[in-house]
Amino acid sequence: MININWEDVIKIRRSARNFQIVEIKTEQLQALKNDIRSIEVPFEHTVECRFFKAKPTKRLYFSMVSPPDNLAFLSETDVVSVSKTGFIGELAILYAQSLGIATCWYGHYKLEELEKCMPHLEKEEDLQTANMGYGYAKGEVEGRRTICITPLGYHNEKGLRMVDRITEKFISYKRKPLEELMISSQSMEFISASVKYALNLARLAPSAANSQHWRFDILNEGKKITIAMPQGYKHLKWEHPNVDIGICASHFWLGLKLQHLKPKITITREHGRAKWTFELGD
Ligand SMILES: Cc1cc2nc3c(=O)[nH]c(=O)nc-3n(C[C@H](O)[C@H](O)[C@H](O)COP(=O)(O)O)c2cc1C
Known part of the structure:
Protein backbone atom coordinates (compact mmCIF):
# COMPACT_ATOMS: atom_id res chain seq x y z
CA MET A 1 0.00 0.00 0.00
CA GLY A 153 -5.54 20.43 -10.94
CA TYR A 154 -4.53 23.23 -8.66
CA HIS A 155 -7.27 24.90 -6.66
CA ASN A 156 -7.79 28.57 -7.50
CA GLU A 157 -9.20 30.00 -4.31
CA LYS A 158 -8.85 33.59 -5.49
CA GLY A 159 -11.40 33.25 -8.25
CA LEU A 160 -14.10 31.61 -6.12
CA ARG A 161 -17.61 32.91 -6.73
CA MET A 162 -19.81 33.74 -3.73
CA VAL A 163 -21.90 30.59 -4.33
CA ASP A 164 -18.75 28.43 -4.27
CA ARG A 165 -17.54 30.08 -1.07
CA ILE A 166 -20.87 29.35 0.61
CA THR A 167 -20.84 25.72 -0.62
CA GLU A 168 -17.25 25.15 0.45
CA LYS A 169 -17.58 26.84 3.83
CA PHE A 170 -21.05 25.92 5.02
CA ILE A 171 -22.12 22.78 3.15
CA SER A 172 -18.99 20.86 2.26
CA TYR A 173 -17.47 20.80 5.78
CA LYS A 174 -20.54 19.60 7.66
CA ARG A 175 -20.62 15.96 8.76
CA LYS A 176 -23.16 14.05 10.85
CA PRO A 177 -22.03 12.79 14.28
CA LEU A 178 -21.35 9.06 14.54
CA GLU A 179 -24.38 8.45 16.78
CA GLU A 180 -26.72 9.65 14.03
CA LEU A 181 -25.23 7.15 11.57
CA MET A 182 -25.67 4.00 13.66
CA ILE A 183 -28.58 1.70 12.87
CA SER A 184 -28.90 0.91 16.57
CA SER A 185 -27.75 3.35 19.25
CA GLN A 186 -27.12 0.37 21.57
CA SER A 187 -24.42 -0.95 19.24
CA MET A 188 -22.15 1.95 20.26
CA GLU A 189 -21.25 0.05 23.45
CA PHE A 190 -19.68 -2.82 21.45
CA ILE A 191 -17.40 -0.60 19.36
CA SER A 192 -13.71 -0.94 20.15
CA ALA A 193 -11.47 2.14 20.06
CA SER A 194 -9.95 0.91 16.76
CA VAL A 195 -13.31 0.46 15.06
CA LYS A 196 -14.50 3.82 16.39
CA TYR A 197 -11.40 5.45 14.90
CA ALA A 198 -12.17 3.86 11.51
CA LEU A 199 -15.86 4.84 11.69
CA ASN A 200 -14.84 8.41 12.39
CA LEU A 201 -12.75 8.44 9.19
CA ALA A 202 -15.65 6.79 7.33
CA ARG A 203 -18.07 9.53 8.34
CA LEU A 204 -15.77 12.19 6.80
CA ALA A 205 -16.27 10.70 3.32
CA PRO A 206 -17.59 12.96 0.57
CA SER A 207 -21.07 12.25 -0.83
CA ALA A 208 -23.16 13.75 -3.61
CA ALA A 209 -24.89 16.89 -2.29
CA ASN A 210 -23.21 15.99 1.02
CA SER A 211 -26.14 13.68 1.81
CA GLN A 212 -24.11 11.26 4.01
CA HIS A 213 -26.68 8.52 3.54
CA TRP A 214 -24.44 5.71 4.85
CA ARG A 215 -25.56 3.82 7.92
CA PHE A 216 -23.35 1.59 10.08
CA ASP A 217 -24.49 -1.62 11.74
CA ILE A 218 -22.42 -3.36 14.43
CA LEU A 219 -23.01 -7.09 14.79
CA ASN A 220 -21.42 -10.11 16.52
CA GLU A 221 -20.35 -8.02 19.53
CA GLY A 222 -18.41 -5.57 17.41
CA LYS A 223 -16.67 -8.16 15.19
CA LYS A 224 -18.85 -7.53 12.14
CA ILE A 225 -19.58 -4.08 10.72
CA THR A 226 -21.81 -3.36 7.73
CA ILE A 227 -22.09 -0.19 5.66
CA ALA A 228 -25.09 0.43 3.39
CA MET A 229 -27.70 3.06 2.70
CA PRO A 230 -31.09 2.68 4.38
CA GLN A 231 -33.40 0.23 2.58
CA GLY A 232 -35.41 2.05 -0.09
CA TYR A 233 -33.26 5.22 0.15
CA LYS A 234 -33.60 7.57 -2.80
CA HIS A 235 -32.04 10.96 -3.37
CA LEU A 236 -34.02 13.56 -5.27
CA LYS A 237 -31.16 14.40 -7.64
CA TRP A 238 -28.41 11.75 -7.30
CA GLU A 239 -29.19 8.51 -9.12
CA HIS A 240 -26.28 6.36 -7.90
CA PRO A 241 -26.02 6.60 -4.10
CA ASN A 242 -24.21 3.23 -3.95
CA VAL A 243 -21.12 5.02 -5.30
CA ASP A 244 -21.02 7.07 -2.10
CA ILE A 245 -21.37 3.93 0.02
CA GLY A 246 -18.21 2.55 -1.61
CA ILE A 247 -16.42 5.83 -0.93
CA CYS A 248 -17.39 5.62 2.74
CA ALA A 249 -16.28 1.95 2.84
CA SER A 250 -12.85 2.93 1.51
CA HIS A 251 -12.37 5.40 4.38
CA PHE A 252 -13.45 2.73 6.86
CA TRP A 253 -11.05 0.19 5.35
CA LEU A 254 -8.17 2.71 5.49
CA GLY A 255 -9.04 3.42 9.14
CA LEU A 256 -8.94 -0.29 10.01
CA LYS A 257 -5.63 -0.69 8.18
CA LEU A 258 -4.19 2.25 10.11
CA GLN A 259 -5.22 0.38 13.26
CA HIS A 260 -3.42 -2.74 11.93
CA LEU A 261 -6.69 -4.65 11.49
CA LYS A 262 -7.14 -6.90 8.46
CA PRO A 263 -10.86 -7.38 7.88
CA LYS A 264 -12.44 -9.90 5.53
CA ILE A 265 -14.57 -7.83 3.14
CA THR A 266 -17.64 -8.93 1.20
CA ILE A 267 -19.79 -6.75 -1.02
CA THR A 268 -23.27 -8.02 -1.76
CA ARG A 269 -26.49 -6.82 -3.31
CA GLU A 270 -29.25 -6.74 -0.70
CA HIS A 271 -32.71 -5.21 -1.16
CA GLY A 272 -31.48 -3.49 -4.33
CA ARG A 273 -28.52 -1.77 -2.66
CA ALA A 274 -24.82 -2.56 -2.18
CA LYS A 275 -23.89 -3.75 1.30
CA TRP A 276 -20.28 -3.79 2.54
CA THR A 277 -19.51 -6.30 5.31
CA PHE A 278 -16.26 -6.12 7.27
CA GLU A 279 -15.46 -9.11 9.49
CA LEU A 280 -12.70 -8.85 12.05
CA GLY A 281 -10.85 -11.87 13.40
CA ASP A 282 -10.34 -12.46 17.14
C1 LIG B 1 -20.42 10.42 -5.86
C2 LIG B 1 -20.34 11.91 -5.81
C3 LIG B 1 -20.85 12.67 -6.85
C4 LIG B 1 -20.76 14.08 -6.80
N1 LIG B 1 -21.22 14.81 -7.86
C5 LIG B 1 -21.09 16.16 -7.85
C6 LIG B 1 -21.53 16.93 -8.98
O1 LIG B 1 -22.06 16.38 -9.96
N2 LIG B 1 -21.36 18.28 -8.93
C7 LIG B 1 -20.76 18.90 -7.86
O2 LIG B 1 -20.61 20.13 -7.88
N3 LIG B 1 -20.32 18.19 -6.77
C8 LIG B 1 -20.47 16.85 -6.75
N4 LIG B 1 -20.00 16.11 -5.68
C9 LIG B 1 -19.28 16.78 -4.57
C10 LIG B 1 -20.10 16.88 -3.28
O3 LIG B 1 -21.04 17.93 -3.38
C11 LIG B 1 -19.16 17.08 -2.10
O4 LIG B 1 -18.31 15.96 -2.01
C12 LIG B 1 -19.91 17.23 -0.77
O5 LIG B 1 -20.66 18.43 -0.74
C13 LIG B 1 -18.96 17.22 0.43
O6 LIG B 1 -17.99 18.23 0.29
P1 LIG B 1 -16.44 17.92 0.28
O7 LIG B 1 -16.16 17.01 -0.87
O8 LIG B 1 -15.79 19.26 0.12
O9 LIG B 1 -16.09 17.27 1.60
C14 LIG B 1 -20.13 14.72 -5.68
C15 LIG B 1 -19.64 13.93 -4.64
C16 LIG B 1 -19.74 12.56 -4.69
C17 LIG B 1 -19.16 11.75 -3.58
Whole structure:
Protein backbone atom coordinates (compact mmCIF):
# COMPACT_ATOMS: atom_id res chain seq x y z
CA MET A 1 0.00 0.00 0.00
CA ILE A 2 1.27 3.48 -0.85
CA ASN A 3 2.96 5.03 2.14
CA ILE A 4 1.19 8.34 2.76
CA ASN A 5 -0.55 9.81 5.78
CA TRP A 6 -4.07 8.64 4.83
CA GLU A 7 -5.65 10.08 7.99
CA ASP A 8 -4.33 13.61 7.30
CA VAL A 9 -5.29 13.39 3.65
CA ILE A 10 -8.86 12.33 4.54
CA LYS A 11 -9.12 15.28 6.91
CA ILE A 12 -7.64 17.83 4.49
CA ARG A 13 -9.40 16.86 1.23
CA ARG A 14 -12.20 19.14 0.03
CA SER A 15 -14.00 19.37 -3.29
CA ALA A 16 -12.53 22.13 -5.47
CA ARG A 17 -14.76 23.86 -8.02
CA ASN A 18 -12.41 26.49 -9.36
CA PHE A 19 -9.11 25.51 -10.95
CA GLN A 20 -6.04 27.22 -12.34
CA ILE A 21 -6.10 26.48 -16.07
CA VAL A 22 -2.67 24.87 -16.18
CA GLU A 23 -1.54 21.31 -16.76
CA ILE A 24 -0.46 19.19 -13.83
CA LYS A 25 3.31 18.95 -13.48
CA THR A 26 4.54 15.96 -15.51
CA GLU A 27 6.21 14.21 -12.59
CA GLN A 28 3.08 14.55 -10.44
CA LEU A 29 0.81 13.21 -13.18
CA GLN A 30 3.19 10.33 -13.80
CA ALA A 31 3.31 9.47 -10.08
CA LEU A 32 -0.48 9.53 -9.96
CA LYS A 33 -0.81 7.33 -13.06
CA ASN A 34 1.75 4.79 -11.88
CA ASP A 35 0.85 4.64 -8.22
CA ILE A 36 -2.92 4.34 -8.47
CA ARG A 37 -2.35 1.26 -10.62
CA SER A 38 -0.40 -0.29 -7.76
CA ILE A 39 -3.06 0.25 -5.09
CA GLU A 40 -4.16 -3.20 -3.95
CA VAL A 41 -7.68 -3.68 -2.67
CA PRO A 42 -9.05 -6.74 -0.84
CA PHE A 43 -11.68 -7.72 -3.43
CA GLU A 44 -12.00 -8.52 -7.15
CA HIS A 45 -13.07 -5.70 -9.44
CA THR A 46 -12.98 -4.39 -13.00
CA VAL A 47 -12.83 -0.67 -12.22
CA GLU A 48 -10.67 1.40 -14.58
CA CYS A 49 -9.16 4.82 -13.85
CA ARG A 50 -8.77 6.60 -17.20
CA PHE A 51 -6.98 9.96 -17.55
CA PHE A 52 -8.14 12.43 -20.19
CA LYS A 53 -7.67 16.02 -21.34
CA ALA A 54 -10.43 18.62 -21.62
CA LYS A 55 -10.64 22.09 -23.13
CA PRO A 56 -11.11 25.08 -20.78
CA THR A 57 -14.88 25.46 -21.27
CA LYS A 58 -17.93 25.01 -19.04
CA ARG A 59 -19.31 22.23 -21.22
CA LEU A 60 -18.13 19.20 -19.26
CA TYR A 61 -18.79 20.23 -15.66
CA PHE A 62 -21.94 22.04 -14.74
CA SER A 63 -21.01 25.73 -14.18
CA MET A 64 -17.26 25.06 -13.83
CA VAL A 65 -14.43 25.53 -16.33
CA SER A 66 -12.53 22.26 -16.92
CA PRO A 67 -8.84 22.23 -16.10
CA PRO A 68 -6.66 20.45 -18.72
CA ASP A 69 -6.30 17.21 -16.71
CA ASN A 70 -9.16 15.00 -15.63
CA LEU A 71 -9.81 11.44 -14.51
CA ALA A 72 -12.73 9.11 -15.22
CA PHE A 73 -13.81 6.02 -13.26
CA LEU A 74 -15.34 3.28 -15.41
CA SER A 75 -17.08 0.00 -14.57
CA GLU A 76 -20.24 -2.01 -15.11
CA THR A 77 -23.34 -0.28 -13.76
CA ASP A 78 -24.90 -2.81 -11.33
CA VAL A 79 -25.05 -1.56 -7.74
CA VAL A 80 -22.09 -3.64 -6.54
CA SER A 81 -19.82 -2.51 -9.39
CA VAL A 82 -20.66 1.19 -8.97
CA SER A 83 -20.04 0.86 -5.24
CA LYS A 84 -16.61 -0.69 -5.89
CA THR A 85 -15.97 2.25 -8.26
CA GLY A 86 -16.64 4.60 -5.35
CA PHE A 87 -14.12 2.71 -3.21
CA ILE A 88 -11.33 2.70 -5.81
CA GLY A 89 -12.06 6.20 -7.09
CA GLU A 90 -11.79 7.60 -3.58
CA LEU A 91 -8.36 5.98 -3.06
CA ALA A 92 -7.22 7.68 -6.29
CA ILE A 93 -8.73 10.99 -5.17
CA LEU A 94 -7.07 10.79 -1.76
CA TYR A 95 -3.75 9.90 -3.34
CA ALA A 96 -4.08 12.89 -5.72
CA GLN A 97 -4.72 15.07 -2.66
CA SER A 98 -1.50 13.79 -1.05
CA LEU A 99 0.39 15.05 -4.12
CA GLY A 100 -1.23 18.50 -3.81
CA ILE A 101 -3.68 17.89 -6.65
CA ALA A 102 -7.23 19.15 -6.08
CA THR A 103 -10.27 17.12 -7.18
CA CYS A 104 -14.06 17.04 -7.07
CA TRP A 105 -16.23 13.94 -7.57
CA TYR A 106 -18.67 14.65 -10.42
CA GLY A 107 -21.64 12.40 -11.12
CA HIS A 108 -23.43 15.03 -13.18
CA TYR A 109 -20.92 15.52 -15.97
CA LYS A 110 -22.18 16.21 -19.50
CA LEU A 111 -22.01 12.82 -21.24
CA GLU A 112 -21.85 14.15 -24.80
CA GLU A 113 -18.90 16.39 -23.95
CA LEU A 114 -17.13 13.56 -22.11
CA GLU A 115 -17.49 11.36 -25.19
CA LYS A 116 -15.79 14.11 -27.26
CA CYS A 117 -12.89 14.41 -24.79
CA MET A 118 -12.59 10.69 -24.07
CA PRO A 119 -14.37 8.43 -26.58
CA HIS A 120 -15.55 5.41 -24.58
CA LEU A 121 -19.14 4.52 -25.49
CA GLU A 122 -19.73 1.32 -27.44
CA LYS A 123 -22.52 2.77 -29.60
CA GLU A 124 -23.94 6.19 -30.36
CA GLU A 125 -27.32 5.33 -28.78
CA ASP A 126 -25.54 5.09 -25.42
CA LEU A 127 -25.60 8.89 -25.39
CA GLN A 128 -29.39 8.76 -25.10
CA THR A 129 -29.34 7.05 -21.69
CA ALA A 130 -27.92 10.15 -19.95
CA ASN A 131 -30.37 11.82 -17.59
CA MET A 132 -31.23 15.13 -19.32
CA GLY A 133 -27.73 14.97 -20.79
CA TYR A 134 -25.93 14.39 -17.49
CA GLY A 135 -24.19 11.24 -16.18
CA TYR A 136 -24.32 7.84 -17.88
CA ALA A 137 -27.92 6.84 -17.10
CA LYS A 138 -30.61 6.93 -14.42
CA GLY A 139 -30.19 3.26 -13.52
CA GLU A 140 -28.43 0.06 -14.56
CA VAL A 141 -27.55 -0.28 -18.27
CA GLU A 142 -25.67 -2.82 -20.37
CA GLY A 143 -21.89 -2.68 -20.67
CA ARG A 144 -19.29 -0.48 -19.05
CA ARG A 145 -19.79 3.23 -18.47
CA THR A 146 -18.13 6.22 -16.87
CA ILE A 147 -19.63 6.25 -13.38
CA CYS A 148 -18.06 9.54 -12.26
CA ILE A 149 -15.26 11.88 -13.26
CA THR A 150 -13.04 14.36 -11.44
CA PRO A 151 -11.06 17.39 -12.54
CA LEU A 152 -7.38 17.20 -11.53
CA GLY A 153 -5.54 20.43 -10.94
CA TYR A 154 -4.53 23.23 -8.66
CA HIS A 155 -7.27 24.90 -6.66
CA ASN A 156 -7.79 28.57 -7.50
CA GLU A 157 -9.20 30.00 -4.31
CA LYS A 158 -8.85 33.59 -5.49
CA GLY A 159 -11.40 33.25 -8.25
CA LEU A 160 -14.10 31.61 -6.12
CA ARG A 161 -17.61 32.91 -6.73
CA MET A 162 -19.81 33.74 -3.73
CA VAL A 163 -21.90 30.59 -4.33
CA ASP A 164 -18.75 28.43 -4.27
CA ARG A 165 -17.54 30.08 -1.07
CA ILE A 166 -20.87 29.35 0.61
CA THR A 167 -20.84 25.72 -0.62
CA GLU A 168 -17.25 25.15 0.45
CA LYS A 169 -17.58 26.84 3.83
CA PHE A 170 -21.05 25.92 5.02
CA ILE A 171 -22.12 22.78 3.15
CA SER A 172 -18.99 20.86 2.26
CA TYR A 173 -17.47 20.80 5.78
CA LYS A 174 -20.54 19.60 7.66
CA ARG A 175 -20.62 15.96 8.76
CA LYS A 176 -23.16 14.05 10.85
CA PRO A 177 -22.03 12.79 14.28
CA LEU A 178 -21.35 9.06 14.54
CA GLU A 179 -24.38 8.45 16.78
CA GLU A 180 -26.72 9.65 14.03
CA LEU A 181 -25.23 7.15 11.57
CA MET A 182 -25.67 4.00 13.66
CA ILE A 183 -28.58 1.70 12.87
CA SER A 184 -28.90 0.91 16.57
CA SER A 185 -27.75 3.35 19.25
CA GLN A 186 -27.12 0.37 21.57
CA SER A 187 -24.42 -0.95 19.24
CA MET A 188 -22.15 1.95 20.26
CA GLU A 189 -21.25 0.05 23.45
CA PHE A 190 -19.68 -2.82 21.45
CA ILE A 191 -17.40 -0.60 19.36
CA SER A 192 -13.71 -0.94 20.15
CA ALA A 193 -11.47 2.14 20.06
CA SER A 194 -9.95 0.91 16.76
CA VAL A 195 -13.31 0.46 15.06
CA LYS A 196 -14.50 3.82 16.39
CA TYR A 197 -11.40 5.45 14.90
CA ALA A 198 -12.17 3.86 11.51
CA LEU A 199 -15.86 4.84 11.69
CA ASN A 200 -14.84 8.41 12.39
CA LEU A 201 -12.75 8.44 9.19
CA ALA A 202 -15.65 6.79 7.33
CA ARG A 203 -18.07 9.53 8.34
CA LEU A 204 -15.77 12.19 6.80
CA ALA A 205 -16.27 10.70 3.32
CA PRO A 206 -17.59 12.96 0.57
CA SER A 207 -21.07 12.25 -0.83
CA ALA A 208 -23.16 13.75 -3.61
CA ALA A 209 -24.89 16.89 -2.29
CA ASN A 210 -23.21 15.99 1.02
CA SER A 211 -26.14 13.68 1.81
CA GLN A 212 -24.11 11.26 4.01
CA HIS A 213 -26.68 8.52 3.54
CA TRP A 214 -24.44 5.71 4.85
CA ARG A 215 -25.56 3.82 7.92
CA PHE A 216 -23.35 1.59 10.08
CA ASP A 217 -24.49 -1.62 11.74
CA ILE A 218 -22.42 -3.36 14.43
CA LEU A 219 -23.01 -7.09 14.79
CA ASN A 220 -21.42 -10.11 16.52
CA GLU A 221 -20.35 -8.02 19.53
CA GLY A 222 -18.41 -5.57 17.41
CA LYS A 223 -16.67 -8.16 15.19
CA LYS A 224 -18.85 -7.53 12.14
CA ILE A 225 -19.58 -4.08 10.72
CA THR A 226 -21.81 -3.36 7.73
CA ILE A 227 -22.09 -0.19 5.66
CA ALA A 228 -25.09 0.43 3.39
CA MET A 229 -27.70 3.06 2.70
CA PRO A 230 -31.09 2.68 4.38
CA GLN A 231 -33.40 0.23 2.58
CA GLY A 232 -35.41 2.05 -0.09
CA TYR A 233 -33.26 5.22 0.15
CA LYS A 234 -33.60 7.57 -2.80
CA HIS A 235 -32.04 10.96 -3.37
CA LEU A 236 -34.02 13.56 -5.27
CA LYS A 237 -31.16 14.40 -7.64
CA TRP A 238 -28.41 11.75 -7.30
CA GLU A 239 -29.19 8.51 -9.12
CA HIS A 240 -26.28 6.36 -7.90
CA PRO A 241 -26.02 6.60 -4.10
CA ASN A 242 -24.21 3.23 -3.95
CA VAL A 243 -21.12 5.02 -5.30
CA ASP A 244 -21.02 7.07 -2.10
CA ILE A 245 -21.37 3.93 0.02
CA GLY A 246 -18.21 2.55 -1.61
CA ILE A 247 -16.42 5.83 -0.93
CA CYS A 248 -17.39 5.62 2.74
CA ALA A 249 -16.28 1.95 2.84
CA SER A 250 -12.85 2.93 1.51
CA HIS A 251 -12.37 5.40 4.38
CA PHE A 252 -13.45 2.73 6.86
CA TRP A 253 -11.05 0.19 5.35
CA LEU A 254 -8.17 2.71 5.49
CA GLY A 255 -9.04 3.42 9.14
CA LEU A 256 -8.94 -0.29 10.01
CA LYS A 257 -5.63 -0.69 8.18
CA LEU A 258 -4.19 2.25 10.11
CA GLN A 259 -5.22 0.38 13.26
CA HIS A 260 -3.42 -2.74 11.93
CA LEU A 261 -6.69 -4.65 11.49
CA LYS A 262 -7.14 -6.90 8.46
CA PRO A 263 -10.86 -7.38 7.88
CA LYS A 264 -12.44 -9.90 5.53
CA ILE A 265 -14.57 -7.83 3.14
CA THR A 266 -17.64 -8.93 1.20
CA ILE A 267 -19.79 -6.75 -1.02
CA THR A 268 -23.27 -8.02 -1.76
CA ARG A 269 -26.49 -6.82 -3.31
CA GLU A 270 -29.25 -6.74 -0.70
CA HIS A 271 -32.71 -5.21 -1.16
CA GLY A 272 -31.48 -3.49 -4.33
CA ARG A 273 -28.52 -1.77 -2.66
CA ALA A 274 -24.82 -2.56 -2.18
CA LYS A 275 -23.89 -3.75 1.30
CA TRP A 276 -20.28 -3.79 2.54
CA THR A 277 -19.51 -6.30 5.31
CA PHE A 278 -16.26 -6.12 7.27
CA GLU A 279 -15.46 -9.11 9.49
CA LEU A 280 -12.70 -8.85 12.05
CA GLY A 281 -10.85 -11.87 13.40
CA ASP A 282 -10.34 -12.46 17.14
C1 LIG B 1 -20.42 10.42 -5.86
C2 LIG B 1 -20.34 11.91 -5.81
C3 LIG B 1 -20.85 12.67 -6.85
C4 LIG B 1 -20.76 14.08 -6.80
N1 LIG B 1 -21.22 14.81 -7.86
C5 LIG B 1 -21.09 16.16 -7.85
C6 LIG B 1 -21.53 16.93 -8.98
O1 LIG B 1 -22.06 16.38 -9.96
N2 LIG B 1 -21.36 18.28 -8.93
C7 LIG B 1 -20.76 18.90 -7.86
O2 LIG B 1 -20.61 20.13 -7.88
N3 LIG B 1 -20.32 18.19 -6.77
C8 LIG B 1 -20.47 16.85 -6.75
N4 LIG B 1 -20.00 16.11 -5.68
C9 LIG B 1 -19.28 16.78 -4.57
C10 LIG B 1 -20.10 16.88 -3.28
O3 LIG B 1 -21.04 17.93 -3.38
C11 LIG B 1 -19.16 17.08 -2.10
O4 LIG B 1 -18.31 15.96 -2.01
C12 LIG B 1 -19.91 17.23 -0.77
O5 LIG B 1 -20.66 18.43 -0.74
C13 LIG B 1 -18.96 17.22 0.43
O6 LIG B 1 -17.99 18.23 0.29
P1 LIG B 1 -16.44 17.92 0.28
O7 LIG B 1 -16.16 17.01 -0.87
O8 LIG B 1 -15.79 19.26 0.12
O9 LIG B 1 -16.09 17.27 1.60
C14 LIG B 1 -20.13 14.72 -5.68
C15 LIG B 1 -19.64 13.93 -4.64
C16 LIG B 1 -19.74 12.56 -4.69
C17 LIG B 1 -19.16 11.75 -3.58
